[in-house]
Amino acid sequence: MKFMHLSDLHLGKRISEFSLIEDQTYILDRIIEITDDEKPDAVLIAGDIYDKPVPSAEAVRLFDDFLCRLSDRKLQAFVISGNHDSSERIAFGARLMNSSGIHMSPVYEGRVEPVRLKDEWGDVYVYMLPYIKPATARRFFPDEKIESYNDAVRVCVKNIDIDDNSRNIIVAHQFVTGALRSDSEDVSVGGSDNVDISIFDAFDYVALGHIHRPQNAGSAKARYCGTPLKYSFSECSHSKSVTIAELIPGKEPQVRIEELVPLHDMREIKGKYMELTDRSCYEGTAVDDYLHITLTDEEEIPDAIGKLRAVYPNIMKLDYDNKRTRSNSTVDAAEAVESRSPMELFEELYQLQNNSAMSDEQRNFCLEIIKQIWEDER
Secondary structure: OEEEEEOOOOEOOEEOOEEOHHHHHHHHHHHHHHHHHHOOOEEEEEOOOEOOOOOOHHHHHHHHHHHHHHHHOOOEEEEEOOOOOOHHHHHOOHHHHHHHOEEEOOOOOOOOOOEEEEEOOEEEEEEEEOOOOHHHHHHHOOOOOOOOHHHHHHHHHHOOOOOOOOEEEEEEEOEEOOOOOOOOOOOOHHHOOEEOHHHHOOOOEEEEEOOOOOEEOOOOOEEEOOOOOOOOHHHOOOOOEEEEEEOOOOOOOEEEEEEOOOOOOEEEEEEOHHHHOOHHHHOOOOOOOEEEEEEOOOOOOOOHHHHHOOOOOOEEEEEEOOHHHHOOOOOOOOOOOOOOOHHHHHHHHHHHHHOOOOOHHHHHHHHHHHHHHHHHHO
């Protein structure tokens, strides 16, 4: 049996006020094309469907269209809620949609009922475990000692009735200890949300969501497929993909990836303003990519981001790397200031912020402003 494994769509996401709906529409179209080529038996979507618990109308319409296209192709689809989702909203209409092959995880109430699939080798059971917190598990297992995410997931999985004579798949949205994170993920202090991969040992394939970098979680039978798009500049080096997994009795899952090429890539570039705006620098490059630009000029460029957008329209982030920004100088708050003039204090602040002294012109300008303020106060 062949599965396509997706997760962390984050539909409706915005980065630096840029809406990614167009990019997400484009990448879902590419995913549909891959389903047409691969013809999987089912699609597993492991949580974080939306970027917010209350998603925008355009995000909901986009996901509705995606599910309809999967259903039109007679594909079984299994969707669970992640930590960014509202489990109640994901569960809405689940019983009605089951008949069309779209299976939405219900709100967790202490049990997980599998969906039975069948191929030439026999039964395959798919279990959908939505994002689990310790407080969720304690409600249904009050006699168990549940102090951590690991305890919570372990108890929930322990109470799943698994048929050991069949192939079993679980779709889950948790952070497995040792997985490599990115800046765009929600991080718990001290790794308190870690769970051990051994919790899922009874399953033949573990379709994980939550981590944005594609990677195995201990072995080929447990995998994060990653996000279909880059959602932070910490992911610039990532190659995004969907995972294709094939289950054959008595064998390890056969896992491979199909690369996803975005409408706009996410990149970081660095240099002086005059270099980056020279035609020889950007000619032949995708200037409409989403960019983090770092300027190395010692002097700040007035309205730099506005000027750079004439060449690079999708700048998401701009900063400087120069002597001033590399200075680690700090102001000693304990130093007495009563005996020092406002001009002396301002000159020191300017020196600390800019790693250079004020010019005579700047000093005279400030003195004139200070004089005017004092006269107004009188």
